Amino acid sequence: MVAGAIWILRSSRRRRIADRALLSQSLDPDQRRVLDRVAPLSRFLSPDQRRRWEGAVRLFLERKTFVPCQGVRVDNDVKLSVAGQACLLLAGRPDLDVFPELSTIYLHPATYVRRDDRALGGGAIATDEEAAFDGESWDHGAVVLSVRSVRWSFRDLDGFNVVIHEFAHQLDAMAGGSDGCPPMPAHRLAQWRSVLDAHYRELCQADDRGEDPFLDPYGAESPVEFFAVAVEAFFELGPEFELEHPRLYAAMREVFGLDTARW
Numbered sequence: 001m002v003a004g005a006i007w008i009l010r011s012s013r014r015r016r017i018a019d020r021a022l023l024s025q026s027l028d029p030d031q032r033r034v035l036d037r038v039a040p041l042s043r044f045l046s047p048d049q050r051r052r053w054e055g056a057v058r059l060f061l062e063r064k065t066f067v068p069c070q071g072v073r074v075d076n077d078v079k080l081s082v083a084g085q086a087c088l089l090l091a092g093r094p095d096l097d098v099f100p101e102l103s104t105i106y107l108h109p110a111t112y113v114r115r116d117d118r119a120l121g122g123g124a125i126a127t128d129e130e131a132a133f134d135g136e137s138w139d140h141g142a143v144v145l146s147v148r149s150v151r152w153s154f155r156d157l158d159g160f161n162v163v164i165h166e167f168a169h170q171l172d173a174m175a176g177g178s179d180g181c182p183p184m185p186a187h188r189l190a191q192w193r194s195v196l197d198a199h200y201r202e203l204c205q206a207d208d209r210g211e212d213p214f215l216d217p218y219g220a221e222s223p224v225e226f227f228a229v230a231v232e233a234f235f236e237l238g239p240e241f242e243l244e245h246p247r248l249y250a251a252m253r254e255v256f257g258l259d260t261a262r263w
Contacts (some may be wrong), residue, residue, distance in 0.1 A: 004099025007050050020149050023055035023098075031057075031080060038039055038077055041235060042091075044263035049091045056087035059098045062098055064105055072109040072147055085163040086233060087147050092257025096183060099170050103141040110148045135162040138167035139178065157236040159216065168231035172224065180223035196252045200226045214244040238263055 027035065035042055035057070045053055055189055060083040068074045069194050083131030087130045109184055111132045134149035149162040168182075180196055199215075200223050206213040207220040215233055219226035233241050234252045243248040 009093050020189075023052075023057040025055060025058050026051070027054045034077055035084045039088065040154055041088055041157075041263070042084060044260075045088075046089055049251055049258070051137035052094050053084075053087050053091040056090050056098045057083045060087055064102060067104055068108045069106055069108045070112070072107055074147070078107065078150055081154060082145065085153060085161065086167040086170075088162065089167055089231070089243060089256065092256070093183075096171075096174070099167070099174070101141050101173065102143065102170055102242065104143075106142060106144045107150075108144070108146045110146050112144075112146060116217055135166045137166040137173075139173060143170065158238045158258045159233045161232045161236055161237050164232050168228040169224070172227055172229075176240040177213055178224050182227070182255055188254065192251055194253070195247050196223060196227065199248045214240065231238060234260055 042050065042053060052234050057080070061079060064083075066074050066079055066082075087098065090098060111134050114136070120224065128261045133144070134146045136144040138144070143166050144167065146161060149160060153161040154165045169178060171176050171182045172180060175181055180200075181189065181192060184192060200219070203213055203215055204220045205216065215226075216229040219229035230248065230252065234249065234256070238249075242261040253261075
């Protein structure tokens with residue numbers, strides 16, 4: 001048992017050293033050219049943020065496994081697009097690891113339907129066909145995306161970005177559970193919850209009245225989904241976000257260490 005524990009500690013230490021080495025490396029010119037196209041928001045990062053982001057992308061590509069589903073072809077552009085857009089969420093937070101609990105990205109060619117089995121008792125199983133999905137974030141180390149949604153995500157800065165949305169859920173879970181509160185210093189948590197809850201209730205009320213709010217009404221599903229749609233808007237519609245919801249924007253600027261209204 002002692003020998004096993006020592007082996008685990010040494011293996012973990014070697015892994016941390018290797019990760020630090022990857023984080024310190026820049027991307028090659030070909031990768032940069034692709035990322036300028038498939039993760040265009042990276043152009044707005046400061047030099048320090050860009051260095052952090054490039055290292056995070058390298059680590060992401062090295063440590064995460066991309067699994068093709070339904071015969072989809074997963075090319076280098078798709079991998080770089082997922083990694084580049086996901087790691088934007090970490091560019092202003094050098095204190096955060098690169099989605100440490102995430103191991104696998106499953107890629108479907110297009111919108112897919114998830115079928116869930118549930119026990120009815122007596123050994124009977126019912127299969128529920130749920131709504132179509134373009135992406136999901138699982139608590140147990142996986143994200144599911146459609147390649148079509150990945151490509152759509154970077155084409156227009158319209159506040160709808162499936163990659164950023166699903167990785168906002170992964171970021172949320174890094175704080176110990178999915179509740180709309182991403183990693184942050186403890187002294188900021190109460191203020192964050194207050195701002196998030198107030199804006200979540202506001203969106204729910206606007207949705208109930210049939211209005212067309214600035215933030216995607218899908219965020220009214222739960223505080224967890226509200227956080228994810230707010231992150232999409234924060235990255236893609238920073239100036240408009242600041243005008244529409246200045247308190248929430250300021251709170252997110254602190255959380256992400258980025259001022260996207262100035263991009």
